[in-house]
Amino acid sequence: MADKQAFMDQVIAKNPEQAEFHQAVDEVVTSLWPVLEKRPEYRKGKILERIVEPERVIMFRVPWRDDKGEVQVNRGFRIEMNSSIGPYKGGLRFHPSVNLGILKFLAFEQVFKNSLTTLPMGGGKGGSDFDPKGKSDNEVMSFCQSFMTELCRHIGQFTDVPAGDIGVGGREIGFLFGQYKRVRNEFVGVLTGKGLNWGGSLIRPEATGYGTVYFAAEMLATRNETLEGKTCLISGSGNVYQYAAEKTLDLGGKVLTASDSSGYIFDEAGIDREKLAFIMDLKNVKRGRIKEYADKYGVPFTATDPNADHNPLWNHKADCAFPCATQNEVNAKDAANLLSNGVYVVSEGANMPTVPAGVDQFIDAGILYGPGKAANAGGVAVSGLEMSQNSLRLSWTREEVDAKLLGIMKSIHKASYETAKEFGTPGNYVNGANIAGFMKVADTMLDMGVV
Numbered sequence: 001m002a003d004k005q006a007f008m009d010q011v012i013a014k015n016p017e018q019a020e021f022h023q024a025v026d027e028v029v030t031s032l033w034p035v036l037e038k039r040p041e042y043r044k045g046k047i048l049e050r051i052v053e054p055e056r057v058i059m060f061r062v063p064w065r066d067d068k069g070e071v072q073v074n075r076g077f078r079i080e081m082n083s084s085i086g087p088y089k090g091g092l093r094f095h096p097s098v099n100l101g102i103l104k105f106l107a108f109e110q111v112f113k114n115s116l117t118t119l120p121m122g123g124g125k126g127g128s129d130f131d132p133k134g135k136s137d138n139e140v141m142s143f144c145q146s147f148m149t150e151l152c153r154h155i156g157q158f159t160d161v162p163a164g165d166i167g168v169g170g171r172e173i174g175f176l177f178g179q180y181k182r183v184r185n186e187f188v189g190v191l192t193g194k195g196l197n198w199g200g201s202l203i204r205p206e207a208t209g210y211g212t213v214y215f216a217a218e219m220l221a222t223r224n225e226t227l228e229g230k231t232c233l234i235s236g237s238g239n240v241y242q243y244a245a246e247k248t249l250d251l252g253g254k255v256l257t258a259s260d261s262s263g264y265i266f267d268e269a270g271i272d273r274e275k276l277a278f279i280m281d282l283k284n285v286k287r288g289r290i291k292e293y294a295d296k297y298g299v300p301f302t303a304t305d306p307n308a309d310h311n312p313l314w315n316h317k318a319d320c321a322f323p324c325a326t327q328n329e330v331n332a333k334d335a336a337n338l339l340s341n342g343v344y345v346v347s348e349g350a351n352m353p354t355v356p357a358g359v360d361q362f363i364d365a366g367i368l369y370g371p372g373k374a375a376n377a378g379g380v381a382v383s384g385l386e387m388s389q390n391s392l393r394l395s396w397t398r399e400e401v402d403a404k405l406l407g408i409m410k411s412i413h414k415a416s417y418e419t420a421k422e423f424g425t426p427g428n429y430v431n432g433a434n435i436a437g438f439m440k441v442a443d444t445m446l447d448m449g450v451v
Helices: 002-014 019-038 040-044 047-051 100-116 137-151 170-184 207-221 239-250 273-285 291-297 332-340 356-365 378-392 398-422 429-448
Strands: 056-065 071-082 088-094 123-128 160-164 231-234 257-260 263-266 301-303 320-322 345-347 368-370
Touching (some): 002 019, 019 100, 019 429, 040 429, 056 137, 071 088, 071 100, 088 100, 100 123, 100 398, 100 429, 123 160, 137 170, 160 170, 207 320, 207 345, 207 378, 231 239, 231 257, 273 291, 332 356, 378 398, 398 429
Antiparallel strands (some): 056 071, 071 123
């Protein structure tokens, strides 16, 4: 492994101050080392060195006017990471925390996730440090139009097809698509997550959450179990949370929690369909805070304590945990709390929500642990299906798309499960997903030569 350390030292030296990117690369490279030893052609072709280097990084300024007429300036990004198996594909994130390191980690993860979906999509990611929270629709439109005026030079249906991510929902995709159409004078499937009236796909909003729960159900099936009657901790309250909770209810599970940046609620009676509808209205329409749920239903609300060394949401007795909020939300203490409270299924709806020391605990404990690049690939899978529908100029029914999503999640699970076994770490979905996703991209890169 000395070789591996030298490689990581080089990555860190070339990409300073990008902690999330270092973390993502380290996790993948640790899984891949046995493969590199078995397949010397990957070493000779410098596949690893090429795969950690983005094909293109685009950074630009985004000037816009707020409702007072004052000029504001944000920074825009698009990381075009790898296009070996298809056009770059990955979300846009609008959040104050957005920086180069976070987007490079997300783009790097996206390469393997998209490879696992079985669809022809490369990996990319982008966004801005703009915060849509508290902004009027007019301000969000002004920002989105300025952002797309520059981005539209770099994307296209055969080049790079962005989607939504944190802070970029249906409203933002609408404004972005409208500006692309206006500037380029063409109506093509250049963004996914569109409205149903203008090229969107049924099941796309639900896909990441549904897929995460489908993946958990597949993992449970390896032990002849189902989600029926299982108690579940789910973090977040946005899109991924909402549909993970809905699908958990569909499959007979009981949802106990919801959270946002201000804190979390714990509902011992369970969040049923009526309560979930309240959360959806609160978050999607009123854009309110989760504390209002506690006020309405008389359940405990725990405010976020920035000085705490753990997240109390993960410290309740349960069977399953679905981290659906953001990266690194489950630290080492949280992982220990989950295990000591009887959680034996963790399926990640967010990207890299568990820190490496937490992942190690899950793997050492032998629980069913589905890493984000496998468990939350349902979102980008249905984005790929949306691209197909746009190219064919047709739209599939809800049932057709849901059946295709379920089929894709089953195949991702099967590839991860069987690859883990093949490389001597049965049950280790982290290794399985990383190796299966990597080999498809690596073999393609070898086929195409040094480009």
